[in-house]
Amino acid sequence: MTFKTLDDLSDIAGKRVLVRVDLNVPTKDGKVTDATRIERVVPTIRELSEKGAKVILLAHFGRPKGEPVEEMSLKPIAAAVEDIIDQRVHFAADCIGEAAATAVAGLENGDILLLENTRFHKGEEKNDAEFTKALAANGDIYINDAFSAAHRAHASTEGLAHLLPAYAGRTMQAELEALEAGLGNPKRPVVAIVGGAKVSTKIDLLTNLVKKVDALVIGGGMANTFLAAQGIDVGKSLCEHDLAETARSILTEAETSGCAIVLPVDGVIAREFKAGAANEVVDIKAIPADAMVLDVGAKSIAAVNDWVSKAETLVWNGPLGAFEIAPFDKATVAVARHAASRTKSGALVSVAGGGDTVSAMNHAGVADDLTYVSTAGGAFLEWMEGKPLPGVDILHQQK
Numbered sequence: 001m002t003f004k005t006l007d008d009l010s011d012i013a014g015k016r017v018l019v020r021v022d023l024n025v026p027t028k029d030g031k032v033t034d035a036t037r038i039e040r041v042v043p044t045i046r047e048l049s050e051k052g053a054k055v056i057l058l059a060h061f062g063r064p065k066g067e068p069v070e071e072m073s074l075k076p077i078a079a080a081v082e083d084i085i086d087q088r089v090h091f092a093a094d095c096i097g098e099a100a101a102t103a104v105a106g107l108e109n110g111d112i113l114l115l116e117n118t119r120f121h122k123g124e125e126k127n128d129a130e131f132t133k134a135l136a137a138n139g140d141i142y143i144n145d146a147f148s149a150a151h152r153a154h155a156s157t158e159g160l161a162h163l164l165p166a167y168a169g170r171t172m173q174a175e176l177e178a179l180e181a182g183l184g185n186p187k188r189p190v191v192a193i194v195g196g197a198k199v200s201t202k203i204d205l206l207t208n209l210v211k212k213v214d215a216l217v218i219g220g221g222m223a224n225t226f227l228a229a230q231g232i233d234v235g236k237s238l239c240e241h242d243l244a245e246t247a248r249s250i251l252t253e254a255e256t257s258g259c260a261i262v263l264p265v266d267g268v269i270a271r272e273f274k275a276g277a278a279n280e281v282v283d284i285k286a287i288p289a290d291a292m293v294l295d296v297g298a299k300s301i302a303a304v305n306d307w308v309s310k311a312e313t314l315v316w317n318g319p320l321g322a323f324e325i326a327p328f329d330k331a332t333v334a335v336a337r338h339a340a341s342r343t344k345s346g347a348l349v350s351v352a353g354g355g356d357t358v359s360a361m362n363h364a365g366v367a368d369d370l371t372y373v374s375t376a377g378g379a380f381l382e383w384m385e386g387k388p389l390p391g392v393d394i395l396h397q398q399k
């Protein structure tokens, strides 16, 4: 199966092209802290603009649950895109209706417009027919360049491809090619590291992942959920207690599949979620009730790095700790550097992905030393499992 790309588009001058991009970038105090996702979609935007299309960007930001939330506006992101692409990026305060229509009507050939967060409408995540129609009203052609959101069957990632001629953007194309090249036929042992904070949306993926990999290292907020499921008191740590049953069934599946599970044996605890907070390393079974684990400890780092040393292939989504605030970046940085050095010596194929994971790899200074850094986290894990990605599948179905 294959899909159409920008190479299949001709004569697009004056055409209104709706481009789904992933601008769900890490930010702090309204400023973008890692622009990798923006940089990756620039080639598609620039190519379309240079060919005279009216480029209309669709994107989500955060999880606003179907209604406008000021802190999740894409407006500040429009300014960041403008800086990187070095061209004016217009902004419309809604992705459908009059605000969008007026902004689109005002575009000259080659102009770029970013529409407000698609998730400000309930119809986006429901892939609602009326909402999709309202989005489609502003376009002649649809391009999906958001591989990292392709695991979502939403109006802007899947629905639009039913209504408009649909194509893959340059980044979508490049991500799929790079993942296939790096992981299509992975050398064993394959080790996966999964950490981060999006526990509820990623935990289900682990059921299948343990059938595909030789070892699964669990860190970050994800680890706390597994530890709690085993009866360990994780104090005030980020933890989804209601997922204990799911966590236990994953551990059982791992045993059946012969996949080693690597959980932290020690943790760095603090009582405040801020840089420089007083902290200490404790045994994982001795977390005080009023403290939270913000990173894994030295013994756990050594255990993870042992697996990285044994691995021939490493896939990684989700940092091992709250890497944005020092010193809770220690484990993520130490493991990233070890993986990078093995990759540089030719002993390891390493692929890391996810909005915050890319930022963590940049923070560790290793983004150029890994085999591939994907913008995708959840989508990359689902691809790894062999699960169909709705946003990619629908592109394959285009005539």
Ligand SMILES: Nc1ncnc2c1ncn2[C@@H]1O[C@H](COP(=O)(O)OP(=O)(O)O)[C@@H](O)[C@H]1O
Pocket: 195, 196, 197, 198, 199, 219, 220, 221, 238, 293, 294, 295, 317, 318, 319, 320, 321, 322, 323, 324, 353, 354, 355, 356, 357, 358, 377, 378
């Ligand atoms: N122990 C922890 N406690 C709280 N937050 C954590 C912990 N470990 C990791 N995190 C947070 O997880 C976030 C990244 O998770 P996630 O969004 O799942 O990754 P990605 O965007 O790469 O897919 C980071 O902001 C990091 O601070």
Ligand SMILES: O=C(OP(=O)(O)O)[C@H](O)COP(=O)(O)O
Pocket: 022, 024, 062, 063, 148, 149, 152, 198, 201, 353, 354, 355, 356, 375, 376, 377, 378, 379
């Ligand atoms: O940041 C994203 O995914 P990731 O955290 O798995 O890298 C994508 O923009 C998808 O966002 P979502 O997980 O809120 O659907």
